[in-house]
Amino acid sequence: xxxxxxxxxxxxxxxxxxxxxxxxxxxxxxxxxxxxxxxxxxxxxxxxxxxxxxxxxxxxxxxxxxxxxxxxxxxxxxxxxxxxxxxxxxxxxxxxxxxxxxxxxxxxxxxxxxxxxxxxxxxxxxxxxxxxxxxxxxxxxxxxxxxxxxxxxxxxxxxxxxxxxxxxxxxxxxxxxxxxxxxxxxxxxxxxxxxxxxxxxxxxxxxxxxxxxxxxxxxxxxxxxxxxxxxxxxx
Amino acid sequence: xxxxxxxxxxxxxxxxxxxxxxxxxxxxxxxxxxxxxxxxxxxxxxxxxxxxxxxxxxxxxxxxxxxxxxxxxxxxxxxxxxxxxxxxxxxxxxxxxxxxxxxxxxxxxxxxxxxxxxxxxxxxxxxxxxxxxxxxxxxxxxxxxxxxxxxxxxxxxxx
Numbered sequence: 001x002x003x004x005x006x007x008x009x010x011x012x013x014x015x016x017x018x019x020x021x022x023x024x025x026x027x028x029x030x031x032x033x034x035x036x037x038x039x040x041x042x043x044x045x046x047x048x049x050x051x052x053x054x055x056x057x058x059x060x061x062x063x064x065x066x067x068x069x070x071x072x073x074x075x076x077x078x079x080x081x082x083x084x085x086x087x088x089x090x091x092x093x094x095x096x097x098x099x100x101x102x103x104x105x106x107x108x109x110x111x112x113x114x115x116x117x118x119x120x121x122x123x124x125x126x127x128x129x130x131x132x133x134x135x136x137x138x139x140x141x142x143x144x145x146x147x148x149x150x151x152x153x154x155x156x157x158x159x160x161x162x163x164x165x166x167x168x169x170x171x172x173x174x175x176x177x178x179x180x181x182x183x184x185x186x187x188x189x190x191x192x193x194x195x196x197x198x199x200x201x202x203x204x205x206x207x208x209x210x211x212x213x214x215x216x217x218x219x220x221x222x223x224x225x226x227x228x229x230x231x232x233x234x235x
Numbered sequence: 236x237x238x239x240x241x242x243x244x245x246x247x248x249x250x251x252x253x254x255x256x257x258x259x260x261x262x263x264x265x266x267x268x269x270x271x272x273x274x275x276x277x278x279x280x281x282x283x284x285x286x287x288x289x290x291x292x293x294x295x296x297x298x299x300x301x302x303x304x305x306x307x308x309x310x311x312x313x314x315x316x317x318x319x320x321x322x323x324x325x326x327x328x329x330x331x332x333x334x335x336x337x338x339x340x341x342x343x344x345x346x347x348x349x350x351x352x353x354x355x356x357x358x359x360x361x362x363x364x365x366x367x368x369x370x371x372x373x374x375x376x377x378x379x380x381x382x383x384x385x386x387x388x389x390x391x392x393x394x
Contacts, residue, residue, distance in 0.1 A: 059301035061333075068294045074378045075298030125382055130393075139386075141372070144393050198385035200306050 008119025051082025080207030099175035106182035174226030184215025270352030277369035283391035291325035
């Protein structure tokens with residue numbers, strides 16, 4: 001793996017660990033932080049693996065005849081399949097206590113995504129489309145100012161993670177609601193920042209729309225379900 | 236879980252049956268060239284140019300090939316491929332499998348001296364970005380991702 005990518009991965013997992021530890025002390029988590037940490041790492045690995053396979057198939061490269069290419073993560077990871085695989089893996093590990101596990105991972109997943117985006121500082125990939133705003137930044141040797149789009153995404157995601165942890169400390173959110181909110185925020189942030197990213201024909205916008213809709217639907221379902229059950233079931 | 240694994244295996248096997256590659260006999264031999272010829276080509280270009288240094292034995296080159304093929308379809312930027320430390324059979328096989336439809340002009344540099352003469356290293360893959368007229372703007376060593384490629388194409392178009 002390329003070293004800057006490895007550096008960005010470290011920047012991503014540190015906030016996951018920090019938020020899990022921080023939240024475990026302050027909320028009534030169903031599982032201890034150590035288990036959630038193990039599950040989150042397993043989900044990340046599964047997500048990257050499936051996302052890489054999907055990207056290879058999408059590019060017309062056969063993983064059976066070129067298995068070594070699977071390791072070239074920078075060659076592309078399909079966001080949508082990777083997200084589905086990560087959530088499915090977390091759900092699999094958390095079967096029997098599905099919502100407490102997914103809800104417990106929700107804020108840390110947002111923080112991890114924020115770290116991944118902030119990892120652009122390590123990789124040198126923060127720059128977006130041209131901008132004349134005062135905080136626009138240029139790459140070395142260039143006069144073209146650009147949006148620091150990945151920093152925008154990192155700030156939005158870390159703010160959302162803090163608000164989610166604070167909300168879980170202050171109120172008893174119904175099971176599934178934090179998961180839905182986190183999914184909607186993660187997809188929504190990608191959706192609104194995507195036009196600011198340079199790309200070859202647009203990013204996977206429909207995956208982000210689908211993720212946002214699925215997150216909102218999950219949160220609404222969680223609140224409606226909580227409203228139709230005795231209060232003791234929603235703790 | 237077993238069903239999921241079975242479905243995944245079936246999907247991969249089906250994927251292995253497909254492929255957009257052409258027969259190697261349809262790919263002509265790559266012309267041999269020199270650093271002087273490439274520099275003259277770059278200096279004469281009215282368009283920005285992306286030069287990709289690759290080899291058929293290079294796994295990361297294979298990984299980025301579909302992305303380069305897609306980028307080469309864009310208007311307003313030309314693509315040149317320089318095959319290094321390879322043989323004609325390997326190079327033509329690589330093009331047949333991954334780059335058959337891409338509008339990229341490929342050249343053969345068996346000793347691998349051209350990238351060094353252009354200011355890069357002897358590694359592969361390497362991608363060099365030139366403004367119109369042949370000004371070298373950026374050298375990217377290693378696998379290039381879509382974001383970086385799009386950003387650097389944007390930069391050389393803006394010059």
